[in-house]
């Protein structure tokens with residue numbers, strides 16, 4: 336077992352001077368908890384967060400000034416979380432997410448040379464030269480903006496989220512973290528939620544938050560059902576350099592049987608995102624890098640000149656998930672555990688950050704008023720607010736994916752008409768641009 340701070344995460348039922356390893360949760364629930372405690376070593380906290388991905392780490396940071404104690408549990412080693420490896424994902428960030436990352440002191444942790452600007456986005460249907468284009472608006476929510484959106488490596492986002500928390504991990508005042516942990520069992524009760532760990536240990540809290548990815552163990556254990564969409568496709572991602580400029584324009588091309596997104600990382604470097612049926616992946620992966628680069632060049636009609644693949648090729652099976660509710664008794668889902676999006680519309684992380692923003696604000700308000708932070712009405716409010724946006728986004732994205740991966744003639748015509756009509760209708764373009772900028 337790894338711990339962020341061995342002294343603070345040692346579990347003990349006896350009181351210590353440590354502010355985190357507290358003797359009891361609070362007066363109103365400690366007796367009930369003691370009655371229910373099954374394990375020989377039970378640790379009490381206010382909020383348990385499972386998963387130290389970008390969303391779990393962001394939630395830890397967002398709860399900083401609430402006066403609440405937080406306990407973070409992660410299955411990977413601390414080394415893996417502290418030094419996230421490049422995983423091929425380049426994440427498109429909206430202006431809203433950027434603002435929240437700034438408030439969480441994460442933005443300043445980013446290497447400025449690795450923040451890439453997106454000036455324009457274009458959508459193509461097959462080899463047609465017609466593009467539905469989206470330009471940077473002058474202002475977003477009344478403020479002048481420099482770019483349509485930002486592109487950041489997922490590893491850079493994870494690193495920034497970890498670095499922002501580092502002072503707290505090193506000198507804990509409200510947060511304890513345990514890495515390399517395997518959860519055995521989850522249970523929730525009227526007064527508390529409990530996570531059972533190995534070695535007959537348990538953590539009890541007033542609220543349990545699941546940030547453990549789209550195949551969430553916690554969601555399943557809580558009995559929360561989810562709409563799951565296996566697209567039968569895989570996304571391949573890698574970096575390329577090219578001899579001609581990409582004009583800092585993202586390109587989304589729907590070719591027959593596959594899609595290709597080109598995300599600009601500076602003018603002469605791009606991230607390639609290929610979506611292809613699962614049974615075609617091996618053929619593509621068996622190509623040499625030179626042959627694959629040539630193939631990409633052909634799809635793009637030579638638009639980027641000579642292409643050279645510069646990174647490892649990473650693959651992700653495409654699975655869309657939307658939990659049917661974002662809460663259960665004394666527990667809630669955030670990030671991908673709540674909604675795991677198809678990456679084509681680039682919303683997963685952005686929506687995850689919105690889940691943190693909405694829920695942390697509600698928790699903060701309740702804590703300030705001395706109210707129960709795990710009460711059902713609060714969790715229901717979170718569910719209502721967040722799902723207002725996630726449901727249409729999730730189903731809209733899935734419908735779009737279906738239309739753009741269907742190569743029967745009616746679908747091809749519908750796409751063709753769709754792109755042209757959207758281009759003419761200013762309100763439609765405005766709505767899409769607003770989604771892109773956040």
Ligand SMILES: Cc1cc2nc3c(=O)[nH]c(=O)nc-3n(C[C@H](O)[C@H](O)[C@H](O)COP(=O)(O)OP(=O)(O)OC[C@H]3O[C@@H](n4cnc5c(N)ncnc54)[C@H](O)[C@@H]3O)c2cc1C
Nearest residue numbers: 386388389390410426427547548670671681682683684685
């Ligand atoms: C190819 C690709 C491109 C993408 N592009 C974009 C984009 O452009 N824009 C965008 O907004 N989003 C994008 N996304 C989505 C984005 O990557 C995710 O939404 C985001 O990473 C979710 O973060 P998370 O913290 O919720 O989950 P994760 O990043 O999956 O982290 C979950 C954490 O929980 C831990 N964990 C799992 N199970 C347990 C357990 N049982 N116990 C303890 N810990 C556990 C894991 O080890 C991990 O650290 C893309 C995704 C992919 C695959």
